[in-house]
Amino acid sequence: MINDLIDHKLCRCWHVFGLFMVMALLGGCAGMLNPETIEAEPREDVILAMKIKSKLIESEELSAAAIHVDASSGMVKLTGFVETHAQQVLAGQIARQTDGVIRVENLLEVK
Known part of the structure; x- marks a missing residue:
């Protein structure tokens, strides 16, 4: 029972960590998609x-x-x-x- 609780908490930590990494990666790419940073050719x-x-x-x-x-x-x-x-x-x-x-x-x- 205690092992199941520890496994559940570890699994949850990895999910939170993974979600954080995805958010960080997407946040870094957001500047590339900003229309203000894209210079259109006249x-x-x-x-x-x-x-x-x-x-x-x-x-x-x-x-x-x-x-x-x-x-x-x-x-x-x-x-x-x-x-x-x-x-x-x-x-x-x-x-x-x-x-x-x-x-x-x-x-x-x-x-």
């Missing part, structure tokens, strides 16, 4: 990146699938791969000639 930046990507796709000289376009307040970053130096230059020119672009950082790598 609509204009997304539109600008999409305009540039569309122009890259339209170009017959480029394989746009391997080119990634990031835009932030008119600043554009091109990353990824192209086959030739001429393609690297062309991608940069296409980005620079797009309305709304202030500066282009061309980080495309030639394979």
Whole structure:
């Protein structure tokens, strides 16, 4: 009888401890889900990146699938791969000639 009581109390302690651990883990993750901490990309930046990507796709000289376009307040970053130096230059020119672009950082790598 005493052993059953001790086992019951130990089991209860482990349940409380487990519940505490789950609450602590969830509390730590709550900050990650807070909408105030998530910085949304402004609509204009997304539109600008999409305009540039569309122009890259339209170009017959480029394989746009391997080119990634990031835009932030008119600043554009091109990353990824192209086959030739001429393609690297062309991608940069296409980005620079797009309305709304202030500066282009061309980080495309030639394979």
